[in-house]
Amino acid sequence: DAGVIQSPRHEVTEMGQEVTLRCKPISGHDYLFWYRQTMMRGLELLIYFNNNVPIDDSGMPEDRFSAKMPNASFSTLKIQPSEPRDSAVYFCASSLERGIGTDTQYFGPGTRLTVL
Amino acid sequence: AQKVTQAQTEISVVEKEDVTLDCVYETRDTTYYLFWYKQPPSGELVFLIRRNSFDEQNEISGRYSWNFQKSTSSFNFTITASQVVDSAVYFCALSEGNFGNEKLTFGTGTRLTIIP
Numbered sequence: 001d002a003g004v005i006q007s008p009r010h011e012v013t014e015m016g017q018e019v020t021l022r023c024k025p026i027s028g029h030d031y032l033f034w035y036r037q038t039m040m041r042g043l044e045l046l047i048y049f050n051n052n053v054p055i056d057d058s059g060m061p062e063d064r065f066s067a068k069m070p071n072a073s074f075s076t077l078k079i080q081p082s083e084p085r086d087s088a089v090y091f092c093a094s095s096l097e098r099g100i101g102t103d104t105q106y107f108g109p110g111t112r113l114t115v116l
Numbered sequence: 117a118q119k120v121t122q123a124q125t126e127i128s129v130v131e132k133e134d135v136t137l138d139c140v141y142e143t144r145d146t147t148y149y150l151f152w153y154k155q156p157p158s159g160e161l162v163f164l165i166r167r168n169s170f171d172e173q174n175e176i177s178g179r180y181s182w183n184f185q186k187s188t189s190s191f192n193f194t195i196t197a198s199q200v201v202d203s204a205v206y207f208c209a210l211s212e213g214n215f216g217n218e219k220l221t222f223g224t225g226t227r228l229t230i231i232p
Contacts, residue, residue: 031218043207043222056219091161095218102149102211102218107161 002026004108006092012114018080021111024073025094033093033105034067034077043091049075050097082115089113118143120210122223129198130231137193137226139208145169150184150191151209151220161207167191195228203230 005024013019025032033048047057052069060067064083069075079086089112093105119142129135141150152164165175167184175182179196195202208223 033218033220042224045219048218050218089159093161102220104151104163104166105218105220106163107153109160112159 004092004094004106006090006108006111008111009109010112010114012116013082014116015083016081017115018078019082019086019113019115021077021090021092021113023075023077023092023108025075025092026096026106027073028096029094029106030097031095031103031105032069032075033095034075035091035093035107037089037091037110038087046077079113082113084115087113087115118145118148118210118212118221120208120221120223122206122208122226124226125224126227126229128229128231131200132197134194134196135198135228137195137206137208137228139191139193139223141189141191141208141210143210143212145212147212149211151211152182152191152193153207153209153222154204155207155225156204164193164206198228198230200230200232203228 004026007022031050034046035043036046037043046059047067048055049069065079067077089110091110092108095103095105121140124138148169150167154162154164165182172184181194183192205225205227207225209220211220
């Protein structure tokens, strides 16, 4: 079974440009998560969805960040306009809702974003 | 508010030595879940273990073992007979047990280096 798929794996862009990160969760999973990893802040949750509906976006840093999940097999995280401080590794994760408490999140390989 | 502390920032041991990674957590909930993830140099996050707060039995999986002690709010991870492939950053994470609350709080990680 395929794991979580993210694209692109690496992205280099210039300040002010729009960046779109993509994620395909594990088939059948109900939850999808976007995380950001930086040296300064570690791993932080940005937003998560349940059955394509955003549940908690309190971690989204500011209005320049937006996330969508138009269907069960695809999600995007968009940064517009991008800034150098957005440089980080962005992870997508998914999990299955089994009704027995917090289930295991499986992570994608991450997208390394560099904003010049 | 929940919190995970991994006080050991970096550890280096010689191959074949045993090593224990510490994890201390804080939560007000009686139901919660604890996780360990491994992040090798390639960057992906690999799930290792999930435990719930009602199961204090220690777990062993090959060279890996976990010691969960509610009395000290600790969930420590031991690697026996370490190998170079164990070199990675290891993260401990905590989630509250409320159904539908899937947020994971990560510790800052422990960088483990196995010296050949």
